[in-house]
Amino acid sequence: MSEATVAERYARAIFELSTETGQDLVRPIQAFADVYKGSRELRSVLDNPLIERSKRDAVLEEVAARVGLRGPALNAIRLLADRRKLRALPEIARRLSRLADRHAGVVRATVTSAVRLPDFVYQRIEQELSNAIGRRILLERREDPSLIGGVVTRIGDNIIDGSIRGRLAEVERRLLAQSA
Numbered sequence: 001m002s003e004a005t006v007a008e009r010y011a012r013a014i015f016e017l018s019t020e021t022g023q024d025l026v027r028p029i030q031a032f033a034d035v036y037k038g039s040r041e042l043r044s045v046l047d048n049p050l051i052e053r054s055k056r057d058a059v060l061e062e063v064a065a066r067v068g069l070r071g072p073a074l075n076a077i078r079l080l081a082d083r084r085k086l087r088a089l090p091e092i093a094r095r096l097s098r099l100a101d102r103h104a105g106v107v108r109a110t111v112t113s114a115v116r117l118p119d120f121v122y123q124r125i126e127q128e129l130s131n132a133i134g135r136r137i138l139l140e141r142r143e144d145p146s147l148i149g150g151v152v153t154r155i156g157d158n159i160i161d162g163s164i165r166g167r168l169a170e171v172e173r174r175l176l177a178q179s180a
Contacts (some may be wrong), residue, residue, distance in 0.1 A: 007088045011051045011095035026100045028073040033093035067108045112142040
């Protein structure tokens with residue numbers, strides 16, 4: 001079974017558990033996933049079958065306590081560890097977050113600009129996107145000086161490239177097409 005399939009199944013099961021219990025499992029699982037993904041040392045311990053299970057469990061419990069993981073969220077992580085599926089955890093957390101957003105009627109978008117823009121510009125972009133798609137937008141802000149100017153907006157798989165770099169690339173493409 002592919003990691004994507006595993007991630008989707010576990011994410012759906014955890015999301016259903018979250019809605020049944022009324023507990024937010026998304027944030028604590030995301031917090032644990034962030035620590036797991038960010039620590040090569042932690043991954044090497046938790047994913048290593050040569051390390052005694054009791055030691056792996058002790059490490060898992062210690063990290064879980066540090067990020068405030070308990071109850072059903074902790075049980076879900078324990079289950080993933082027992083079934084040797086922790087490698088899929090970052091993807092599970094990403095899909096779980098997407099399911100929770102969809103359930104709440106939220107769409108995440110990323111706006112990348114060459115420099116940090118004033119807050120009112122981000123608010124305007126957020127409002128315009130929300131009006132265009134009829135759903136609430138959660139905007140992530142990024143900076144990339146290579147854009148030169150303008151913004152690139154990404155909503156799911158859709159990209160709106162309003163950057164100067166994008167426009168220059170389009171001009172170059174057209175010029176090359178004309179000369180061919």
